[in-house]
Amino acid sequence: MGNPFNPGAGRKPPYLAGRGKVTSSVKTDMRRVYEDSEGMRPVIVSGLRGMGKTVLLRELDDFARSQGWVAIWVEASKGDSLARKLAQAIYVELRRLRSAERLTGRAFEHALAVLRSFQLKIDPSGAYSFGIDIDPAKGYADSGDLSLDLGDLLGALGEAARDAGTAVLICIDELQEASIDDLRALNVALHNIGQGSAPVPVFFVGAGLPTLPAVLAEASTYAERMYRFYTLDTLDAGAARAAYVEPVEELGSRWESDALNAAIEAAAGYPYFIQQCGFCICEQIEPPAAITVVEVTAGIELAREELARGLYRSRWDRATVKGKEFMRAMAIDDGASQLGDIAQRMGKKSANGLSVLRDRLIRDGLIYAPERGYVAFTVPGMADYIERAEEM
Ligand SMILES: Nc1ncnc2c1ncn2[C@@H]1O[C@H](COP(=O)(O)OP(=O)(O)OP(=O)(O)O)[C@@H](O)[C@H]1O
Ligand SMILES: [Mg+2]
Incomplete structure (x- = not known):
């Protein structure tokens, strides 16, 4: 039987522990976006490395897809244009929905045409053209002002989703890596589509390091009021316990109580550590034998070495x-x-x-x-x- 724990960046944990409050509150907002067919306050999730931002975003992305939403996923990176990455991700999703015949009709064709205008404006040379065989929509997303053009694009996307009886989720991971100009444009665009006379069912979630709220506020002063901020911290002992116990029970094994306590203590509530320790401990056992302090001690030792290699040394050497x-x-x-x-x-x-x-x-x-x-x-x-x- 495989090892249920899943250490590594963005790797889905076997059991997403201790994030029930955040996920249920954001999902409630998403349901509202769908029911009212208009936006809700955009959300920012921040936290240290390995705290579980990406897997939380994935959980929301999965939820959106399971509800038939249009789901856009972008990972920002230094030196890359966020606008270009967004355009690319939107294109890929629209193409998918078109071939599945999930989105059709005039609003959808218009969204494609606006995307074409947007793309021509941010990349006139066409180096990043992605084969949209459609004429650009004159007067939309072609002002050359990124914030207005991005607003047009998100607006058209929202209209197309509404027309098809659905909504749009946009997730951007590692948002702190985007340039200040791109962040300003994003702030303005999200502000405008939320405020306009014709609000659209578009919901935004961004994730990044703890600096992100300050970086967004530096880009636009009103960002502090516009977003709903959630901070991901270490898991409390109860959540850490669940993160260890649930997967092991699935495996048909169990923890002896002092063994479990030692594993909880070693990880100090840090989700990445929990996955790494859980993984290394499970490598030591043969279910259904229970996990004892012996396996935990050996597992923690191995986990420390793995983390030193994977998480710390690379940073230190850099x-x-x-x-x-x-x-x-x-x-x-x-x-x-x-x-x-x-x-x-x-x-x-x-x-x-x-x-x-x-x-x-x-x-x-x-x-x-x-x-x-x-x-x-x-x-x-x-x-x-x-x-x-x-x-x-
Ligand atoms: N709530 C949780 N319960 C159990 N394990 C979790 C939880 N959240 C994250 N993990 C695990 O922690 C590890 C790191 O998660 P993730 O990559 O999402 O963190 P991150 O905050 O995005 O880190 P980074 O800033 O490096 O991108 C993964 O192995 C994941 O499975
Ligand atoms: Mg991440």
């Missing part, structure tokens, strides 16, 4: 000598580090001289600024890893 020095100075603190302290530990007179280094580490996704004057690691457990690596 940093420059200076970057490492900065992070070593951070690792002394239990939580966030004050820039002044880091400067002092690095033997600098003030924190001012560190801003280039700091920005670089933020840009590389290694650290983030939880508040002014502070920095913290984007991966839980990074400080421990650095301290251990230093001893080796």
Whole structure:
């Protein structure tokens, strides 16, 4: 029998623990979008690496698809145009729906024509043309102002969905990677389709690192009021217990109680750790034999090694000598580090001289600024890893 645990970026867990509140609240909004055929406040989900943002987004995407929605999925990345990626994803989904004859009729043809205009505007050379054999819709999505054009595109998409008796879900993962101009355009477009005299059934969920809310607010001041924000934190002990217990029961095995407690403690509520520990522990057993402290101890040891390889070492190795020095100075603190302290530990007179280094580490996704004057690691457990690596 296979191992039920599923460690790795974006890998669906066998049991999605402790996220019931968020998912049910967002799904309630989605049902409303469908019933009223108009948008609801867009949602932002943020959290540290490995906290379960992508799998939460996938859960919503699956839900939308199971309801027959038009579901668009984009992963933003640095240096890539978000508009282009969105256009591409919308095209792929529309083509799929067309060949399944799920979307037809005038509103749908119009959405395709608007998509064509949009695409021609963002990429006049046609290098990214994706074979839409249709004339562009004059006067739609061709102003050259990305925020207006994106609004036209989402509006037309929403109309087409409404016409077919359905709605649209747009998920963008790693949203903090998008450029500030793209984020501004997205904010304006979402604002407009929510506010317009003809609201459309389009629902948006974006996910990213804890910096995301601040990045969005920097792009447009009203972003703070426009989105509903959810933060994904570590799982509480009850949820962590469920994340371990449910899959093992499915497997036809069970945990001895001190073994389970040790596994819960080792993971400290961090979803990625739970999957990794669960996986390594399950490798040690033969169901239906129960899991004892022996397997847990061996499993945790293996899980630590796997995480060091997969999660930490790659990040650490990617940093420059200076970057490492900065992070070593951070690792002394239990939580966030004050820039002044880091400067002092690095033997600098003030924190001012560190801003280039700091920005670089933020840009590389290694650290983030939880508040002014502070920095913290984007991966839980990074400080421990650095301290251990230093001893080796
Ligand atoms: N609620 C949960 N219960 C159990 N396991 C979970 C839960 N959420 C996430 N996981 C597991 O944690 C791991 C990381 O999840 P995911 O990739 O979604 O995190 P993320 O926040 O998107 O991380 P990153 O910022 O690196 O993209 C996966 O192996 C996933 O199966
Ligand atoms: Mg992710």
